[in-house]
Amino acid sequence: MSKKTTDETLGREAVKEYLQQYHTAVGKKRILEERHRVLSSELRAPSTGSAFRLTPPTKPTKTDGSVSVVFRISEVEDRIEEQREEMAKAVLNVMDLIDVLPANSTERTVVEMRHIDCRGWDKIAEALYMSRSNVFNYYNAALDKILENKRNRKLLEEYMARKQQRAGPHGRNNRP
Numbered sequence: 812m813s814k815k816t817t818d819e820t821l822g823r824e825a826v827k828e829y830l831q832q833y834h835t836a837v838g839k840k841r842i843l844e845e846r847h848r849v850l851s852s853e854l855r856a857p858s859t860g861s862a863f864r865l866t867p868p869t870k871p872t873k874t875d876g877s878v879s880v881v882f883r884i885s886e887v888e889d890r891i892e893e894q895r896e897e898m899a900k901a902v903l904n905v906m907d908l909i910d911v912l913p914a915n916s917t918e919r920t921v922v923e924m925r926h927i928d929c930r931g932w933d934k935i936a937e938a939l940y941m942s943r944s945n946v947f948n949y950y951n952a953a954l955d956k957i958l959e960n961k962r963n964r965k966l967l968e969e970y971m972a973r974k975q976q977r978a979g980p981h982g983r984n985n986r987p
Contacts, residue, residue: 818966822954822964822967823951823954823955823958825967825970825971826954826957826958826963826967827954828908828970828971828974829904829905829908829966829967829970830908830922830923830925830926831926832904832905833898833901833902833904833905833926833927834926834929836894836897836898836901837898837929839897840891840894840895840898843887843890843891843894844891846887847884847887847888847891847936850880850883850884851884852885853880854880854881854884854928889962894937894939895912901909904966905926906927907928907966908957908966909922909923909926909953909962911955911956911957911959911963912953912956916953917919917939918949918950918952918953918956919953920939921935921939921946921950921953922950922953924938924939925950932946932947944971946973
């Protein structure tokens with residue numbers, strides 16, 4: 812493989828990863844919302860068994876059950892709000908990066924549908940009345956146009972440097 816091909820592949824991968832920020836943030840928010848839903852239903856669920864017992868329980872009863880759930884729900888709500896803020900930053904980053912693509916171009920439409928609307932390749936191909944291979948061709952052309960822009964290359968370099976810092980010395984993510 813030639814050096815140019817390797818550089819293009821690495822560059823495209825960096826662009827894809829950068830563009831994937833919003834989609835990743837949306838996924839995390841969905842997970843948190845599902846956790847919130849489960850905890851809320853746990854709080855609303857009636858307790859099992861009768862309040863009156865003839866014999867003492869064999870296991871100690873937890874007195875902080877619903878209070879614990881309320882605190883966990885509050886924590887999840889805070890995390891959902893943080894994730895919304897992260898989503899807002901991510902969508903702005905994505906839109907900023909794709910601004911180099913012409914407004915009514917098919918390349919831009921494909922990238923927006925993929926990374927802002929979070930659509931799958933089949934749905935994009937269906938919506939644009941083209942084959943998946945044509946969609947990929949437009950997508951790769953868009954990635955190349957994004958990479959041609961010096962400002963975008965600098966943004967990508969900064970993003971990848973921040974990512975490497977977070978990963979730490981052993982390539983693991985140090986974030987909680």
